[in-house]
Amino acid sequence: MAHQAPQKKTVLGTIGAALLVAIGGYFGVDLLTDEQAPAGSTVSGLPACEMGSLPDEAEETAADIVAGGPFEYPDNDGTRFGNYEGELPDQELGYYREYTVDTPGLDHRGARRIVTGGDADTDPDVWYYTHDHYESFCEIPDAS
Structure with missing residues (x-):
């Protein structure tokens, strides 16, 4: 049983990381790169820049x-x-x-x-x- 606890933590950590990436993607945040997501898009289809x-x-x-x-x-x-x-x-x-x-x-x-x-x-x-x-x-x- 002592061996299952570290495995369980690893699985939970992986699931947590996947959830963070999914939630970040939903809100337009790319957690896998250093680049910022565009501020928004416009009717022209180009990114918006205030x-x-x-x-x-x-x-x-x-x-x-x-x-x-x-x-x-x-x-x-x-x-x-x-x-x-x-x-x-x-x-x-x-x-x-x-x-x-x-x-x-x-x-x-x-x-x-x-x-x-x-x-x-x-x-x-x-x-x-x-x-x-x-x-x-x-x-x-x-x-x-």
Whole structure:
């Protein structure tokens, strides 16, 4: 009987660990990796990223967009974004515009951008952020 107690503890420990993983999975927590689960998803199907979770410079860029400028890179900011990578929802050409999100310490534009969509330049319908030069995006639900 003394040998059954350690086995029973091992089985209970395994069941407990499996339950933790299952419960974590249900609530969107991946306990098996170091990566965080996306904050949520949006109508676009892209992960959501609240403005407060982005670099401070993204909020500064968003304020410039709403104000209509001035922009740090006037030849580039506010220009048409073609979505050639196909990462954003399909829209007619000219729907998206891109803006530089400054990266401190760089002497060039860097990779960070806000891409907006819609008819009004200063009141976009949708806002997206990319930190890796259009390789991936998240939708900013609380921008503007």
